[in-house]
Amino acid sequence: MEELFSNLSFGLSVALSLNNLLFLVIGVVVGMIVGIFPGFGPAAGIAILIPMTFGLEPTTAIIMLSGIYYGAMYGGTITSILINTPGESATVASTLDGYPLAKNGRAGPALVMQAIASFIGGTIGVVLICAFTPFLANFAASFGPSEYFLIVMLGLLLLTTMMGENLLNGIISALLGFAIAIVGVDAISGAQRYTFGSPELIGGIYFVPVAIGLFGIGELLNCLYEGQHRQATEKLKITFMSKDFWPEAKDYIESKVTFFRGAIIGFIAGVLPGSGATIGSIMAYSIEKKVAKDPEKFGKGEMRGLVAPESANNAASAGAMVPLISLGIPGSGATAVLLGALLMWGLQPGPLLIVEQPDLVWGLIASMYLGNMMLVLISILAIPLFVKFLDIPYRLVVPVIIILCVIGTFALHSSIIETWMLVFTGILGFGMKRFGYSPAATVLALVLGAMAENTFLQSLIIGDGSLRIFIDRPISMFLSCILLGIIVVTIVLRVRKMLTNHGEEGSSAH
Amino acid sequence: MQSCTFSFSGSGDVLVMQLIFSAALLVFSLLFTFYGLSTLELYDPIGRPGPGYFPLIIGVLLIIFTAVNCIKDFKNFKDFKGYIADAGKLSGCGGSDQTYFKDSAVTLGLITIFILTLEPLGSILSMLVFTGLFLLYFNKGKHLFNVVYGLMLPIGVYLLFEVLLRAGLPKGIFDY
Incomplete structure (x- = not known):
C-alpha cells in the first residue's frame, strides 16, 4: 500500500508540471468534444490528433492522447442522455435509462450523476491500475515468446468473438491487419516483403495513416452515407443555475453501491483483452438490473441504470491501460492507437517500461486521476457550453475532420503516398463499417503484427519447429486452453443457434 | 403493395455492394498469397521458417475465410434475386432506410x-x-x-x- 502511494505521488509530481497540465486540459476537452459527435469514437480522435503531438515530449503527448481517450467517455454520454444517440459504442448502455430520464424532465440530474459516476469509475480504475500494473508487469517478466504470441491471439480472438454474428468478418479484419503489418523488411531475415521496389515501403506501412483512414475517413463516409449531415440539429438549453439541474439526495442514496459495483465490473472488463468499455458498460447495466429489487423500473428512467454503465465505461478505460502498459498488448482500437503512438516515440510498452520509464508510466496514471477530477468539474460546470456543440450541423464538422485527417497525415513524413494510403484505408474502413467488419481488429493486428510474427517464429525456432512449445510451459498451456475453449464455445453456440433457426423456419413452414 | 415475407440482410443494392466488397477482399487475398509465394522464401538455408512463412499462413487463412464470405454473400444475393423474380416486385423488401x-x-x-x-x-x-x-x-x-x-x-x-x-x-x- 505504501508503495502504491509513493508511486502515485511520484506520478503526480510528473503530471503536475504546467506543461503536462495544460495538455491534459486540452486532451480532456478535445476528448469530450470528440465524444459528443456521434459516430466518432476515441480511436478516431486519438489517431487524427497524433500528428499534432509531434513537437511534444513523449510523456506530455501520451498524457494528452490518454485525456482524449477517457474524455470521450464523458462526452459520449451527453448525447446518449439528451438525444438518445450515443457518441460512441461504450455509451450505448447509457441511453437505456439516460434518455428516459431526460424525457421525464431530469436531464440535468442525469448529466450530473453521469459525471459523478464517471469520476468514481475513473478514480477506482486509477487506484486499481496502480495495484495491478506492477503486479502484472512482474508476472509478465517471466513470459517467453510463446506466451506473448498466445496473449496477442487471445486479445484478437476476444475482440472478434465479441462481434457476435460477424465472427468470420472479425477474423478477416484481423488477418488484413497482419497482412498490412507484413509489408517492409523482415526483422529476422532482412528480406524485403511486398515493397514492390518502393523505398517508401521498406520501413513498412505506418500505422497512423491506416488508423486515421479506417477510423476517421471510414467513419465519416459512413456517417454521410447514413445521412447524419442531413439531420436537423436539436436546440437544447440547459443551465446549471436552475434548481432542476441538480440530483436529489434520493439519487445519491439509491446509487451508492451502484457506483462501486459498476466500477469493479468495468475495470475487470477493461483488463481483459478485446473486451473493453462497451462490454463492461453493458455487463454492468445487466448485472445492476438483475440484482435490483425493482428491475421493472429499469429502462423507464432509473438513475441506477445510468450510473452503472457510466461508472463501468470509465473504469474500463482505466482497466484497458493495465495490459497496454504492463504487457504492451492493447485490448481495443483506441488503446491500439495509443500503443502505436508509444512505439512511435521509441517506447516499448511491456514489463520493462515501468522500470525504464517510471516517469512516463506513473505520470500517465496520475494524469488520469487529475483528468478525471478536471472532467467531473468540466462535465458539470460546462455542460451548458458542451450542449451548444449539438447545435453545430454535422455538415459543417465534416470539412474540419477531413482537413485535419489529410493535413495531419501529410505532416507525419511529408509523404504523399501515405496521404493516398489514407484515402485507400478510408474506403476500406467505410466498407468494413457498412458490412460488419471490425476496423478495430485490423488496427490491433497491424500494431501487434510484428510482435505476433516474431514471437511465433521465435517459438517455432525454440521448439525445433514443433507446436508443442505452446503447451509445454504452465502459462502457455493455460493460455492455449483458454484460446481453445473460446473457439469451441463460440462454434458450439453458433451451431446451436443455426439449429434453432432451422427448427423455427421448419415449424413456421408447416 | 405486396408485403415482404422473406427476410434478407439488406436491399438488392446493398447486397451487390457487399458481394463486390467480399470479392475484392478475396482477390486481394489471392494476390497477397501468390505474390508472397513467388517472391519470398518459405524456409531459410538451415531449414528454419523464412520471410515467406508467416505471410503464407496469413494468406491461406485469408483465402479460406474471404472465400467462405464470398460464397455466403453470393448465395444471399441469389436468394434475393430469386425472390424478387418470383414476387415480380423490386421494392418493399429490406433496406428501406434512406441512405446517401x-x-x-x-x-x-x-x-x-x-x-x-x-x-x-x-x-x-x-x-x-x-x-x-x-x-x-x-x-x-x-x-x-x-x-x-x-x-x-x-x-x-x-x-x-x-x-x-x-x-x-x-x-x-x-x-x-
Whole structure:
C-alpha cells in the first residue's frame, strides 16, 4: 500500500508540471468534444490528433492522447442522455435509462450523476491500475515468446468473438491487419516483403495513416452515407443555475453501491483483452438490473441504470491501460492507437517500461486521476457550453475532420503516398463499417503484427519447429486452453443457434 | 403493395455492394498469397521458417475465410434475386432506410481533389478549394457564411500546423 502511494505521488509530481497540465486540459476537452459527435469514437480522435503531438515530449503527448481517450467517455454520454444517440459504442448502455430520464424532465440530474459516476469509475480504475500494473508487469517478466504470441491471439480472438454474428468478418479484419503489418523488411531475415521496389515501403506501412483512414475517413463516409449531415440539429438549453439541474439526495442514496459495483465490473472488463468499455458498460447495466429489487423500473428512467454503465465505461478505460502498459498488448482500437503512438516515440510498452520509464508510466496514471477530477468539474460546470456543440450541423464538422485527417497525415513524413494510403484505408474502413467488419481488429493486428510474427517464429525456432512449445510451459498451456475453449464455445453456440433457426423456419413452414 | 415475407440482410443494392466488397477482399487475398509465394522464401538455408512463412499462413487463412464470405454473400444475393423474380416486385423488401451514397461519393471525390492539388497548389490554396467546393455542395445558399467559414478554417489549420507545429506543409507553385 505504501508503495502504491509513493508511486502515485511520484506520478503526480510528473503530471503536475504546467506543461503536462495544460495538455491534459486540452486532451480532456478535445476528448469530450470528440465524444459528443456521434459516430466518432476515441480511436478516431486519438489517431487524427497524433500528428499534432509531434513537437511534444513523449510523456506530455501520451498524457494528452490518454485525456482524449477517457474524455470521450464523458462526452459520449451527453448525447446518449439528451438525444438518445450515443457518441460512441461504450455509451450505448447509457441511453437505456439516460434518455428516459431526460424525457421525464431530469436531464440535468442525469448529466450530473453521469459525471459523478464517471469520476468514481475513473478514480477506482486509477487506484486499481496502480495495484495491478506492477503486479502484472512482474508476472509478465517471466513470459517467453510463446506466451506473448498466445496473449496477442487471445486479445484478437476476444475482440472478434465479441462481434457476435460477424465472427468470420472479425477474423478477416484481423488477418488484413497482419497482412498490412507484413509489408517492409523482415526483422529476422532482412528480406524485403511486398515493397514492390518502393523505398517508401521498406520501413513498412505506418500505422497512423491506416488508423486515421479506417477510423476517421471510414467513419465519416459512413456517417454521410447514413445521412447524419442531413439531420436537423436539436436546440437544447440547459443551465446549471436552475434548481432542476441538480440530483436529489434520493439519487445519491439509491446509487451508492451502484457506483462501486459498476466500477469493479468495468475495470475487470477493461483488463481483459478485446473486451473493453462497451462490454463492461453493458455487463454492468445487466448485472445492476438483475440484482435490483425493482428491475421493472429499469429502462423507464432509473438513475441506477445510468450510473452503472457510466461508472463501468470509465473504469474500463482505466482497466484497458493495465495490459497496454504492463504487457504492451492493447485490448481495443483506441488503446491500439495509443500503443502505436508509444512505439512511435521509441517506447516499448511491456514489463520493462515501468522500470525504464517510471516517469512516463506513473505520470500517465496520475494524469488520469487529475483528468478525471478536471472532467467531473468540466462535465458539470460546462455542460451548458458542451450542449451548444449539438447545435453545430454535422455538415459543417465534416470539412474540419477531413482537413485535419489529410493535413495531419501529410505532416507525419511529408509523404504523399501515405496521404493516398489514407484515402485507400478510408474506403476500406467505410466498407468494413457498412458490412460488419471490425476496423478495430485490423488496427490491433497491424500494431501487434510484428510482435505476433516474431514471437511465433521465435517459438517455432525454440521448439525445433514443433507446436508443442505452446503447451509445454504452465502459462502457455493455460493460455492455449483458454484460446481453445473460446473457439469451441463460440462454434458450439453458433451451431446451436443455426439449429434453432432451422427448427423455427421448419415449424413456421408447416 | 405486396408485403415482404422473406427476410434478407439488406436491399438488392446493398447486397451487390457487399458481394463486390467480399470479392475484392478475396482477390486481394489471392494476390497477397501468390505474390508472397513467388517472391519470398518459405524456409531459410538451415531449414528454419523464412520471410515467406508467416505471410503464407496469413494468406491461406485469408483465402479460406474471404472465400467462405464470398460464397455466403453470393448465395444471399441469389436468394434475393430469386425472390424478387418470383414476387415480380423490386421494392418493399429490406433496406428501406434512406441512405446517401451520392453524398459519400462526392465527399470522397473532393478528398481526392484535395490530395491531388495539395502539392501543386500548396496547402492553403488546396484547403480553400476543398472547403469552398464542399460548402458549395453541402451548405447551399448560405454564401456569406460559406465565405467566412471557408476562409477561417483553412487559415486556422495552416496556422496550427505551419506556425505552431512547424509541420512543413507543401508550399506549391505560388510558394506559400
